[in-house]
Structures are given as structure tokens and as C-alpha cells.
Amino acid sequence: xxxxxxxxxxxxxxxxxTTPVLAHHSDAMFDHEQVRELSGTVKEFQFTNPHTWVQxxxxxxxxxxxxxxLEWGSPNQLGRQGIxxxxxxxxxxxxxxxxxxxxxxxxxxxxxxxxxxxxxVGRWD
Amino acid sequence: xxxxxxxxxxFLLPPRRIGWTLCLGSAVLLALLQGVVQAATPxxxxxxxxxxxxxxxxxxxxxxxxxxxPGVREHPPYTPAYEAKYLANMxxxxxxxxxxxxxxxxxxxxxxxxxxxxxxxxxxVTPQQVWIIAENGPNVLRIYTDGRAHPAPADRWPxxxxxxxxxxxxxxxxxxxxxxxxxxxxxxxxxxTGLMLSEAAHVVSRMHINAAGLMEVxxxxxxxxxxxxxxxxxxxxxxQDKGARVYDYACNENNRNPVDPKTGWTYTIxxxxxxxxxxxxxx
Numbered sequence: 001x002x003x004x005x006x007x008x009x010x011x012x013x014x015x016x017x018t019t020p021v022l023a024h025h026s027d028a029m030f031d032h033e034q035v036r037e038l039s040g041t042v043k044e045f046q047f048t049n050p051h052t053w054v055q056x057x058x059x060x061x062x063x064x065x066x067x068x069x070l071e072w073g074s075p076n077q078l079g080r081q082g083i084x085x086x087x088x089x090x091x092x093x094x095x096x097x098x099x100x101x102x103x104x105x106x107x108x109x110x111x112x113x114x115x116x117x118x119x120x121v122g123r124w125d
Numbered sequence: 126x127x128x129x130x131x132x133x134x135x136f137l138l139p140p141r142r143i144g145w146t147l148c149l150g151s152a153v154l155l156a157l158l159q160g161v162v163q164a165a166t167p168x169x170x171x172x173x174x175x176x177x178x179x180x181x182x183x184x185x186x187x188x189x190x191x192x193x194x195p196g197v198r199e200h201p202p203y204t205p206a207y208e209a210k211y212l213a214n215m216x217x218x219x220x221x222x223x224x225x226x227x228x229x230x231x232x233x234x235x236x237x238x239x240x241x242x243x244x245x246x247x248x249x250v251t252p253q254q255v256w257i258i259a260e261n262g263p264n265v266l267r268i269y270t271d272g273r274a275h276p277a278p279a280d281r282w283p284x285x286x287x288x289x290x291x292x293x294x295x296x297x298x299x300x301x302x303x304x305x306x307x308x309x310x311x312x313x314x315x316x317x318t319g320l321m322l323s324e325a326a327h328v329v330s331r332m333h334i335n336a337a338g339l340m341e342v343x344x345x346x347x348x349x350x351x352x353x354x355x356x357x358x359x360x361x362x363x364x365q366d367k368g369a370r371v372y373d374y375a376c377n378e379n380n381r382n383p384v385d386p387k388t389g390w391t392y393t394i395x396x397x398x399x400x401x402x403x404x405x406x407x408x
Contacts, residue, residue, distance in 0.1 A: 025228040025382045026391045028221020048379035076372040
């Protein structure tokens with residue numbers, strides 16, 4: 001599994017270079033100068049067109065659970081790179097890095113994720 | 126006509142066998158000709174992905190050394206009127222509010238943008254037609270290679286992909302495309318920076334596998350209204366690993382970023398179907 005995710009990392013790094021992840025629409029809502037690290041529990045992985053979304057339950061500073069919407073590439077592109085609907089199983093504890101939405105909405109553009117066992121997917125430099 | 130190619134001279138055969146021989150000779154010749162035609166079309170099978178970004182003029186790509194100053198860009202050679210239109214589109218693009226029909230879900234990408242998409246491609250060659258099939262959209266460009274000409278002007282009307290007819294020059298497909306929608310009135314755009322063409326656009330494309338093994342399409346775009354000179358654009362595609370698959374692309378399956386065609390604003394929808402971006406709800 002570790003090797004699988006490492007290869008995914010390399011593959012996705014290539015993907016980032018060669019194709020825009022969110023080519024379908026403007027990504028002006030995301031602040032690409034900022035990286036937010038979120039630790040939480042996967043509520044849902046929407047492996048759907050035109051883009052995939054990780055719904056992540058995250059506790060805020062007051063202990064209140066907030067649901068974040070993290071947008072990733074198309075299931076077609078990711079699927080060819082080895083990502084599967086099972087990559088983010090419901091209930092999985094994970095840390096995700098994302099470019100947050102500019103207006104403070106709990107959402108962002110997915111960059112990469114690190115699982116409890118140390119394996120990663122996406123870009124995790 | 127074909128009978129003259131019978132393998133055995135007819136005068137050497139008994140009269141009742143001449144007919145059978147003529148038929149046999151014709152059939153053999155026909156099969157040979159079909160083989161020649163099929164052998165003349167190259168093997169373009171497999172799955173291919175476009176190389177480079179999804180803009181036609183890299184100099185206009187935000188953040189990559191691009192410039193919006195006329196004269197600095199290499200392409201396209203716009204007329205002053207279209208240069209102004211394009212600069213206006215790029216200004217909207219820079220604010221993230223360019224209403225790009227490609228983001229509306231359901232509107233065909235059209236030509237030449239169909240050769241400028243993310244995701245992957247298939248190039249299906251038959252003796253009568255070539256189909257350029259883009260996973261994104263999905264979109265299809267049909268190129269007739271059966272010898273037909275374009276419809277007469279009175280019998281054609283603008284469409285997103287226009288009308289394409291072509292022929293083979295060795296392993297190179299040469300095709301001619303016209304009858305395209307104008308980029309005016311928000312109907313279509315040539316790329317996500319807001320490139321535009323008029324209904325006068327006429328494109329001659331040359332498509333082949335180059336020495337590096339890449340599918341290469343060189344488009345020479347002529348547009349008497351929008352361009353002051355022909356604009357030559359080349360796109361290249363790399364064959365993916367054997368066994369790569371092409372999947373459904375269903376833009377409306379879970380489109381959580383609908384775009385307002387009037388304002389160009391891209392909304393973000395939450396998992397419950399409601400708009401979640403606070404800046405949008407304040408608008």
C-alpha cells in the first residue's frame with residue numbers, strides 16, 4: 001500500500017505539471033498563495049464528474065465540527081493515475097493540504113493528503 | 126471494367142468459364158484494392174493525451190511570463206477590432222469572471238478548441254471518416270475522407286464543430302474545416318483565455334505522427350474578419366500506456382461549480398446542494 005501511494009505521488013506530480021487539475025472552470029475562488037493543513041475524518045469521497053470532492057469533518061478551535069469541501073481533479077484523470085473511490089474510505093483519519101477559498105468558506109483546492117500510516121497521495125513535498 | 130484484370134486471358138478459356146473467371150478476377154482485384162486502401166490509413170489506435178496547457182497562445186497564460194500587451198504575443202495576429210475584444214476577455218479572465226461556454230456543461234467545445242482539451246483522446250480511422258474523440262465533454266470531430274466536398278454555401282450553417290472534409294497524403298491526414306460558429310455573443314470561445322474567431326474562420330489542418338512518435342496537428346487558421354494574417358497553431362498528443370481506458374465524462378453528474386453565463390461568476394456548491402461561498406451569497 002505504501003509503495004502504491006508513493007507511486008501515486010510521483011504520478012500525480014507529473015499530472016500537476018502536464019494538465020491543469022481544475023481545467024473545467026475558473027479557480028479564482030482559491031487562494032493559491034496559501035496552503036491550509038486540515039486534520040479530520042473523511043465523511044465522503046465524491047468520485048464524480050466533472051471533479052472529485054473530499055468531504056472532511058474537521059474540528060475547529062472551539063471544538064465544533066466543520067465540514068470542508070476539498071475539490072480535486074476529474075475521476076477520469078485520477079483514475080488513470082491509480083486513485084480509486086476507496087482511496088478515501090469513509091471514517092479514515094487523514095491530514096489534507098489545500099489552497100483555501102479566498103472568502104473563508106470551509107473549502108479548498110486539494111493538494112495532497114497524508115494518512116495515519118505515513119503514506120501520502122497527491123503532492124506532499 | 127474490372128473484368129480486364131482477370132488473371133487468365135479470356136481467349137484461353139472455354140466460353141462457359143469466361144464469366145466465372147471474370148467474376149473471380151474482379152473479386153480478387155476488389156479485395157486487393159480494399160487491402161491497399163486499408164493499408165493506406167495509418168494505425169492511430171490507442172489513447173492519447175494532449176501535451177502542454179489548454180491555451181493556444183502560451184504567452185497569454187497567467188503567471189507564466191505572459192503578456193497582454195499587443196505586439197509582445199506571438200499569436201494570433203488579430204485585427205485591431207478583435208485585438209480589443211480579446212484584451213477585454215483576458216481582463217475578465219484575470220478577474221476569474223470570463224463566461225466560458227466550455228464551463229456551462231452541455232455545450233459542445235467546437236473546433237479548433239476540441240484539439241485543446243485536458244483528459245484524453247482517441248483517433249478512430251476508417252476508410253470513409255476519421256473521428257477525433259475527446260473524453261472531455263465528450264466531444265467528437267467528424268472528418269469525411271470519402272471524397273465528398275463541403276456542402277454548398279446555401280446548404281450549410283454554422284455549428285460548433287463546423288464541416289470537415291479531408292484526404293490522405295501518405296500517412297498525413299489533411300482536412301479543411303469551415304462553417305464554424307462565431308465567438309461573438311458568448312456562443313463559443315477558442316480557449317479559456319477568451320480567444321475568439323469569426324464565422325469567416327477557415328482552417329486547414331495537417332495531422333500525422335511525427336518522428337518523436339507524437340500525434341501532431343498543425344492548424345493554419347485563416348479568418349478574414351478576425352485575423353490580419355494566417356495563424357498557425359500546432360498541438361501534439363502523446364500515446365498513453367497500453368491498456369489505458371477512456372471513461373464517461375458527465376459534466377452535470379455532480380457539477381459543484383456552476384458558472385453564471387451573464388456574469389461569469391463561478392459558484393461553489395456544498396454537498397447539500399446549496400451555495401457555500403460567502404462572497405457569492407453577498408453578491
